[in-house]
Amino acid sequence: MSDTELKPFFRSRWVEVPDGVREVPGAPLPAGFRAAGAAAGIKPSGGLDVGLLVSDSDDTTSAARFTRSGTAAPPVLVTRERARLDALKAVAVNSGNANAATGRPGMDEAARMQGAGAMMGRTTEDRVAVCSTGVIGVQLDGHKVVRGLLEAGKALSPEGVGDFQQSIMTTDLFEKRATIEVDLPGGTVRLAAQSKGAGMIQPSFATMLCFVETDAVVSAETADLLLGVCVKRSFDRITVDGQLSTNDTAILLCGGASGVEVEPESEGELAFGQALDALLRQLAIDIARDGEGAKRVGRVSVRGGHGPNVERVARAVANSPLVKTALYGGDPNWGRIVQAVGLALPDTAPLPVDVSIEGVQVCVAGMAVEHDVAALAERVARDEVEYTIGLPGDGFETEVFFSDLGYDYIKINAEYTT
């Protein structure tokens, strides 16, 4: 897919685009960044599978978030333990092999990848993050990755973002990237993001890769704060299949080429944070929308007086295969939602739960209410479906975005070794 084929980015009704934020056509990198992709023979398809992203400035600051998986992969462990997460300058990625469940040899290959990334990014190893995505449990051929990084290093260019995007994708059906321009009090900055993810997607924060670049001048502390908050409101709120990857990584690189500073606790920080939030939320919803085989995206919003229960219910509904198959079938089957609520909160019966679908109240205080079933059926056959659940009490509210569960999820996952 060429850059010109990218659709308008902000498409979901669940993302509010802040004032002073404009999409930049073609989703280019901000000033001060270069990227490239190479075909190193890791993907059986022969497609691009090694990517390199470099910030030119030595003053680049950064922040990162990783999977919480107990079986986190060597690239995650190496990046987390051997890189300066507040001063990353380059990212080396491969797709087609997750370098997960690969033990000591996997750690060695991740370190070798970090070394090659440093060489081609003209920096030190501790400023290079490494990421892998693909099949679990197969040793990574480090020679191929190094060869790919050498090739990508030579091809690095401000225009290389399309190839970089291709090199990080696996089962994704469409590119998930965008660039936005943000008006701050001190001037205009750009934020760009490239992400991938379609299956093995759940929380804490998501099973995906996302790389964000900005030409704003941002301190490492501010970058960490903003990335943390925005990841919690985006990649941490989506689920395709309730699964948690061994390799999730999100990285924000702040190169500073614009000279526009984002000062802590300033109006500019608020505006920058809101823009980053909108960018990551739309990307997260895109990942749910690209959930393997998905036709529609649901949003479940839960309110109640007990925070952990509100969270449990939202996850239980979003991950219920019965709710997800109903969404796929365009079936307003709210009985399955009540079932999922009951699963999430054992030993609380009778629980006075309220359920609305697309604003139509279907269950009040645990009891079915009359409603126009045909009209509701029409509404749940659209692209985005909203479910609202009320639990007893007040004060807590959360949301989870989720994809449906259809035939293609089975096809992709029963007939494909991931």
Place this chain on the structure above:
Amino acid sequence: MSDTELKPFFRSRWVEVPDGVREVPGAPLPAGFRAAGAAAGIKPSGGLDVGLLVSDSDDTTSAARFTRSGTAAPPVLVTRERARLDALKAVAVNSGNANAATGRPGMDEAARMQGAGAMMGRTTEDRVAVCSTGVIGVQLDGHKVVRGLLEAGKALSPEGVGDFQQSIMTTDLFEKRATIEVDLPGGTVRLAAQSKGAGMIQPSFATMLCFVETDAVVSAETADLLLGVCVKRSFDRITVDGQLSTNDTAILLCGGASGVEVEPESEGELAFGQALDALLRQLAIDIARDGEGAKRVGRVSVRGGHGPNVERVARAVANSPLVKTALYGGDPNWGRIVQAVGLALPDTAPLPVDVSIEGVQVCVAGMAVEHDVAALAERVARDEVEYTIGLPGDGFETEVFFSDLGYDYIKINAEYTT
């Protein structure tokens, strides 16, 4: 399906049939019980949908277990709160409507059903359990149920067990019932069970109905103890889709017609308990095998030094849609198992997890090991597949039986309002 078409009951390698236990062909009721089914127009198909089961003896003792769902249905609440669970004498059931999320009117209908059951079972209401299974969120037409119970009451007979079985089934593809003869020191007794369940199946203990009858003389305390232990080892250890029904109920009725006593802490109690255990385990595995659209059953066995972690890992693997689609595809994709372990135990990386499939070690201490992939692929294409997971430490072990996830699960659940 007529009685003679029932296949041999004990088919799983995971069920050990104790000495002195024999299957009784045709799966008849033990002496002292009568049953019937009626077509009351609740199922759109016009099939049998109201069932009645009665023990003739006024001295009948009983035990019961119910769903822990926070949205447990009125029949569960009515039975739990208004029946003498240690002295049940009759069970009134309907299928086609779960009488769940039906509020106060649903409670009234469940109570009315209990009253009709008492009248036809010639006993008091507090000795009647009521159970419903089917669609959630639709008011139950109590007139139909009462009419069905009147008809069933007139048809009650020792031979009515086949009709009774039909009347409790919904999406089940085959009958799940059996009768066994058990040699005890004091003589021979019979145990019969009829169960249903194919979807919305998970723990605590399972989304299903199961009715067990025996002609042994068993105190209510012993019945409660044995049912509790056996349910924990059977219906509590299966999952089809990780979902928890609003209506799960298991009931044991002990009529005593054989005159053979099961004394507490006797050899007879042990033998009776082992027989009940084998009966319920095979039924539980049958429910997983009949998981909506399932081709195969998996058993995941987890060992380790921390009880809750062992349980979490077993549930996470058994409920992982990635593991389940791989089982469906006959794909020995153990990387997905490692993923599920990591999901279950966040923030513990690197975790030295061991994985074997069908006795073939594929991962040791978190690292892939060489194995004969082709041979393993052949083994995981069989009917039953065994996964063994080792976590650090010793002392705890658990198992979960699970069905695969295939196209038909989507078909059944996307195109059918349950």
